[in-house]
Amino acid sequence: MAKSYDQSNQYYLGLFRANRRRGIDVIYLDHKQYFIQYLAQFYPIYSDLDMIYTDAVLVLIENLGRSSFQLTCTIQTYLNAIGKNQLFKKINREPEVSTLPEGFDCGDWLEDIELDGISPAEYAIFKKVFKQMAEARSKCYQIFQRVYYQGQAMKEIALELGYSSEANARQQKYKCLLRLKENIDKQLKK
Numbered sequence: 541m542a543k544s545y546d547q548s549n550q551y552y553l554g555l556f557r558a559n560r561r562r563g564i565d566v567i568y569l570d571h572k573q574y575f576i577q578y579l580a581q582f583y584p585i586y587s588d589l590d591m592i593y594t595d596a597v598l599v600l601i602e603n604l605g606r607s608s609f610q611l612t613c614t615i616q617t618y619l620n621a622i623g624k625n626q627l628f629k630k631i632n633r634e635p636e637v638s639t640l641p642e643g644f645d646c647g648d649w650l651e652d653i654e655l656d657g658i659s660p661a662e663y664a665i666f667k668k669v670f671k672q673m674a675e676a677r678s679k680c681y682q683i684f685q686r687v688y689y690q691g692q693a694m695k696e697i698a699l700e701l702g703y704s705s706e707a708n709a710r711q712q713k714y715k716c717l718l719r720l721k722e723n724i725d726k727q728l729k730k
Contacts, residue, residue, distance in 0.1 A: 548614050556604055568597050571616050579623055585672050586726060587680075587719030588630070589623075596622040665727040669720060680716035687713060 552570075556563030572593055579589050596619045603609040611618060673681040682701060686692040692700075698709035 549611060552615055553604070553611075564597070564601055567600070567615060571597075571619050574616060575619055575623055578620055579627055582624075583627055583630075585678065585723075587723050588678065589627075590719070590722075592623050592626050592630075593619070595626060662724070662728065665724055669723045669727060673720070679712070680719060683709070683713050683716055 552563065552567050555566055575593050575596070576586065576589050579592065580586065583589065599622050600615065600618060604611075613621075670681075670684075673684075679701065683697060686697050686700070687694075693706075694709045694713070695706040697703070697713075698706050701709065703709040703712060
């Protein structure tokens with residue numbers, strides 16, 4: 541006989557009530573892989589899926605803290621539903637405006653970037669991951685093209701992309717670099 545959602549949630553909810561921090565960690569780690577695999581069928585940029593997953597877990601945690609909240613499905617189903625809704629909102633938004641000409645090939649300017657000490661296989665993966673970002677016209681892609689291709693100052697980038705300050709734009713660039721590295725590392729491990 542299959543477990544009901546109450547039985548499959550019992551361990552996680554009990555752990556969450558007994559030790560909130562440990563419960564959050566276990567919920568986060570145990571449900572992440574399936575969540576990412578599930579949403580990857582709709583959207584191939586794993587760094588964005590990681591962010592969506594984190595947001596979904598935060599919504600779950602916030603709701604678990606409310607006494608009026610009652611979970612009527614498994615935690616995995618709940619997280620997947622939140623993530624799918626967030627992802628489809630992201631996909632259905634108007635494409636972000638880019639100053640690049642139509643048909644622009646990111647390889648044109650990637651060749652000008654110094655990538656010392658990486659193998660041809662690593663470079664091919666870097667190009668592949670970066671091309672996915674370009675096709676999605678993500679914020680990270682917009683930041684990278686403005687910094688590395690157009691040579692814009694962070695203050696100008698902050699104004700154009702709607703960041704509250706130059707420091708905020710710089711922090712976002714750093715996060716984007718980390719996501720790009722994580723994505724490349726994942727591809728290298730495959």
